[in-house]
Amino acid sequence: MADLGAEVIKVEPPAGDDYRHIGPFKEGESLLFQSVNRGKKSIVLDLKSKDGAAAAAALAAECDVLVENYRPGVMARFGLGPEKLCEANPRLVYVSVSGFGQTGPNRLLPAYDIIIQAMSGLMDMTGPEDGPPMMAGEAFADVSGGMFAAFGAMVALFDRTRSGKGRHVDLALYDALASLMPVAACRALMAGETPKRTGSKHALSAPFGTYPAGDGSFTVAVLNDRLFARFAATIGAPELAEDPRFASDALRRHNEPALAQHIESWSAARSAQDAVAVLSEAGIPAAALCTVPEAWGSAQAQARGLASTVEHPTLGTLTVPEQPVHFSGAPRGGRQSAPTLGAHTQEILHQLQQKQGEPQ
Numbered sequence: 001m002a003d004l005g006a007e008v009i010k011v012e013p014p015a016g017d018d019y020r021h022i023g024p025f026k027e028g029e030s031l032l033f034q035s036v037n038r039g040k041k042s043i044v045l046d047l048k049s050k051d052g053a054a055a056a057a058a059l060a061a062e063c064d065v066l067v068e069n070y071r072p073g074v075m076a077r078f079g080l081g082p083e084k085l086c087e088a089n090p091r092l093v094y095v096s097v098s099g100f101g102q103t104g105p106n107r108l109l110p111a112y113d114i115i116i117q118a119m120s121g122l123m124d125m126t127g128p129e130d131g132p133p134m135m136a137g138e139a140f141a142d143v144s145g146g147m148f149a150a151f152g153a154m155v156a157l158f159d160r161t162r163s164g165k166g167r168h169v170d171l172a173l174y175d176a177l178a179s180l181m182p183v184a185a186c187r188a189l190m191a192g193e194t195p196k197r198t199g200s201k202h203a204l205s206a207p208f209g210t211y212p213a214g215d216g217s218f219t220v221a222v223l224n225d226r227l228f229a230r231f232a233a234t235i236g237a238p239e240l241a242e243d244p245r246f247a248s249d250a251l252r253r254h255n256e257p258a259l260a261q262h263i264e265s266w267s268a269a270r271s272a273q274d275a276v277a278v279l280s281e282a283g284i285p286a287a288a289l290c291t292v293p294e295a296w297g298s299a300q301a302q303a304r305g306l307a308s309t310v311e312h313p314t315l316g317t318l319t320v321p322e323q324p325v326h327f328s329g330a331p332r333g334g335r336q337s338a339p340t341l342g343a344h345t346q347e348i349l350h351q352l353q354q355k356q357g358e359p360q
Contacts, residue, residue: 001065001150002039003323003335009063009348010040011056013047016341029315037338038310038320043349044342047078058352060085060092065153069097072107082168093156093166097149101172111173116141120177121184121195128199144180145173206252207231210289211263213272220263221285223249234282235266310337 002008010017019033043059046052057080060066066085068075075081075096082094096102099111109115117123117135127134152169160166178185183204187193200219201209207228210219222231225248229241240246240262245255252259267275272288279286290298296307308322315337322332 001153004327004330008040009059009344010037010042010339011045011047011059012042012341014044016044020341026315029312031318034312034315034318034338035320039336040339041344041348042339042342043345045345047080053078053080055349055352056080057085057088058356059348061089062352062355063089063092064157065093065095067095067097067149067153071098071110072096072102086166086168089166091160091164091166093153093160093169095149095153095156095169095171097145097171097173099172100174102170104172106174113139113141113173116173116177120174120181121188122177122181125181125184125195125197125203127197129197131197133197140180141173141177144176145171148176148179201256202253204253205249206256206259207263208253211260211267213267213275214270216272217289218267218272218275219287219289220279225249227284228252230282231279231284234279234284235263237262237266305332308333308335310335312337313340 017033017037019036020030022030022032024031043055045055047056056078060080068080076084082096086092086094098107099116100106100109114135117140118133120141122140123133123135125133126136149169149171152171156167156169184195187195195203199209202221205223207220207222210217220231222228225241228246228249229238232238232240240259244251246252246259270278276286276288295301301307304324304326306321306324307319310318310320312318318337320335320337322335326332
């Protein structure tokens with residue numbers, strides 16, 4: 001929302017957000033904090049104190065959206081629960097983000113991303129076919145929770161234009177991550193299956209995964225019979241399209257080990273880049289594997305403006321990610337760096353005092 005021009009005020013405890021103390025660091029500053037808090041303002045409030053809670057309530061009375069990520073009941077103990085704040089400001093959109101939501105038997109359990117990955121089934125599906133479960137390489141529960149929280153806030157704001165009233169939006173990281181796995185949900189809920197680990201191969205389709213080349217690996221994605229016939233011809237084995245073992249997507253997946261032998265015999269004499277070039281020329285989705293720096297430094301990422309530069313008072317010029325959606329008439333870039341701890345406390349409190357002193 002800050003990337004899109006919203007004024008976002010981050011309320012931090014006196015010790016600061018935990019992310020201020022998580023690396024990597026540069027000159028004592030957390031670069032992770034810089035990445036995910038770009039464009040925000042910072043105000044320090046001790047919500048356990050009477051004055052801090054009162055300031056937060058006054059701030060909520062002036063805001064469009066409040067986002068909190070405590071366990072259920074904590075904000076109410078501070079005197080800042082949704083019932084109280086929404087009564088004081090009926091137009092407030094109050095967004096509660098927690099591990100398991102405001103209801104259910106797990107509602108009070110503490111949660112971090114890895115806990116949600118474990119309980120959602122994602123870890124059980126991830127990893128080598130003959131190996132142990134593995135966590136994904138990013139904090140997808142946290143990120144999906146933030147995405148769905150922003151989505152919920154936007155929908156509630158749109159609804160407010162018609163009803164004139166805000167809503168309490170309840171978002172669980174558990175729910176958000178489960179919602180990002182529609183194939184797994186379909187198999188469990190409708191087909192009565194238990195998805196298993198398949199390594200870097202698709203669980204249901206083939207060839208749809210990663211295969212070795214002479215100097216590394218490449219990925220290929222073939223999802224229909226027409227594309228498979230073209231793929232077979234491209235790798236010099238057009239007869240595979242007529243082989244009854246590979247007559248359908250389901251059969252190709254069932255017989256994937258035999259299919260992989262043909263693919264690997266073709267790719268072994270080629271570099272990954274060469275294999276990708278040949279397949280791409282034939283219109284077959286394929287890619288070489290990139291490192292994270294290669295991905296962010298690619299010409300495609302540059303053309304799409306996935307990252308932009310900001311100026312930090314002590315770190316100088318930083319390159320930070322930017323939200324990915326493009327809007328016509330809204331140029332990218334021109335963002336602000338993440339704030340120092342409490343950088344805007346006095347400014348915001350002064351504005352609140354002025355507003356409270358205005359005649360009603």
